[in-house]
Amino acid sequence: MGQGEAPYGDAPALRQRLAELRGPGVQAKPLDARALAALAANPGCERRAILDGAGVDKTALASALGAPAPFGQSQFAFTRGHAFEARVKGDGGAELLRLVRERLDPSAPEPPPGGARLPDLAATGPQGRAGRTALALREAAAAAEAEGAWTLLDHPMLALEVAGTPAFLEPDAVVVHPDGTWTVVEIKSFPMLDGSADAAKVGAAARQAAVYVLALEDVAARLDPPPRVRHRILLVCPKDFSNLPTASAVDVRKQRAVTARQLGRLTRVEEIAAGLAPGACFSPELPADLLAETVESVRAEYTPECLATCELAFHCRARARAEGTVTVLGRSARAELGELAAVEAVLAAAHGEAGDAADPAVAALRRAARLREEALACR
Template sequence: MTRSSPPKQSPPAPRHVTPQRLAELRGGPEVPQRPLDARALAALAANPGCRRRALLDGAGVDKQAVATALGAPAPFGQSQFALVRGNAFEARVKADGGEVVLALLCAQVGEAPPEPGEVTVPDVTADGPAGRAERTRQALAGADDGWMLLDHPLLALEVAGSTAYLEPDLLAVHPDGSVSIIEIKSFPILDGTADPVKAGAAARQAAVYALALEDIRTVRENALLVCPKDFSNQPTAGLLPLRKQVAATRRQLHRLTRLDEIAAGLPEGAHFAPGQDPGALLTAVEALPAAYAPECLSTCELAFHCRARARGTGAVVALGRSVRGELGGLETVHDVLSAASGDPEAPAAADPAAEMLRRAASLRAEALAAAGTEAAATGIPARAGTWTGGAGPAGAEVS
């Protein structure tokens, strides 16, 4: 007698945080929503364990205003001069119906540049982000065998139960139907080489756009980065490989905890309106677990607040991810000093990193003793306030 296999169950429908709930988290429907752009998504993908940033960005909270209200403002954003210069450079790149940028693209990929009349430039403007995203999708889906250039299209991407709307600088549809992502940046390419940190950030942004395009069109494995050449305003370009970056970004975004799960852990009535009582705002922010790292200082408006809290508790995350990884289960400076002290009764003595720390403390003590002997022989006083290997107080600095 054959046994029939149980019927396959369809996967559960994805849960979404309602717009009403997101508005409540911002402080009410009258509080404007900050868009979750590709730059923020790329930074979030690089630190997927930070629930604080995930919820605040997903809800569209103005983190700069929150940081200011908490007394830890961050010097974020471009200067007015940089914005004007960047806008002028972008206008130059897109001039003449995209003739300049398409010539740069074709030179990099080895294709013949199209004639000006052979390029379709659809209008993707519409009321509201959802309308713009739909117009963009229709334009991409309806592209024929010719060239198409989309100026500031809008793409939709589902992230942690919320819809993010992303705005690339340009998208170019090739005659074979594939899409090239074009990033226009105002930092220079000097002697054919771009700043690796800034180019890496541009690649992460382009990877987010590629994920949003995957179900619409085939995306080419290289994005085009257009920057000023040397110290001029003349545009030049290079290719940004995306394949590994897309795979890493997809994996990291999938690791994000869903926004409804994060919001469920907030106290009743908690929200993030900067104008509320500072104590209530601090309570709401601290109810969200953060994953601070020094890299956050260049990517998140709340980084100064999170750094101060991490330092105040002596958390080793303030020393960087590499140090945090080496220290295993030791989470505070006090634990590290306790493990290095050599006291077998110390709670941290059994940690796998304790032996390494004790050896490091022994070598440091030997070096300091040798330095003291040399100082006595030469008459030069040894440095005062050095640590001798004992456990210090929580948050103590190791000199």
């Protein structure tokens, strides 16, 4: 092996190594947009990168480690979301197109009374559906150029290469404007109250939509000339506490850039695999102590935000608390503390027992400790 050469540089060898990490006969769990968005939200977590890159079922893994997480939507939320989406797309998508035009393209001609073009995207298997979607997008681009037509693609299938294998992604909708540009539509069941929604939920939706934007750009790049994929997506939610749809344009350029960088790192997942012991495996069938040892051999970057995005969050939180790492306090606290990576080191610095007084973080901690002592003395 030459200097700097990856040990699993060829795709077949990497696929074989990732299959070994999953366990004998275990099928890879396909990546979806939520998983890719979660990776982008925590790019420093090598543990999630290797597990998702290998297609490990993290739900089963968490249960085997004794730390299952109640992860995913409730059946009530799932049913409510489907009912709201059906309402938004009813009548040939007339209401959805009205919102797209109103929020993103007010100068475009109004859709005809019969609505937009609604291509049939049915095909066999995800690869067939992705191929049919690519053909429908090509036809929509031609129709926009020839007659300025609106096209609505309902649940298209997009393919994005991740770690050498295709990840199949299914956005709620994609709209092709009369000028030939493409827009991703995200339909969520959380409400917009007085024109704004919960910032954390909007952020999660934006990261998920950014994955779809990347996949659409991959399709667009194969056309001549390539259509422009808009970086402002349409987020559709219930208005206030009703079931009436309202929408907001969300700029996802930042999320798209972060996701692209993280996926670039994920394609080098062979570097993480090379650091594992020979024979390492994440199969839930293994003894819990051996499985935990293998999981802990890969560096994690736990933050409280992981509780909403990762099935292994409870396990990683317990280990982070046991080790006394400051990441359990959140990203903002971790950033403020600089070189102080352990809670014990933070307390020692605050009490003047360790740390450089010239360090801004140490100086701030000592000032906070003095203020606390003064406040307690006044009680």
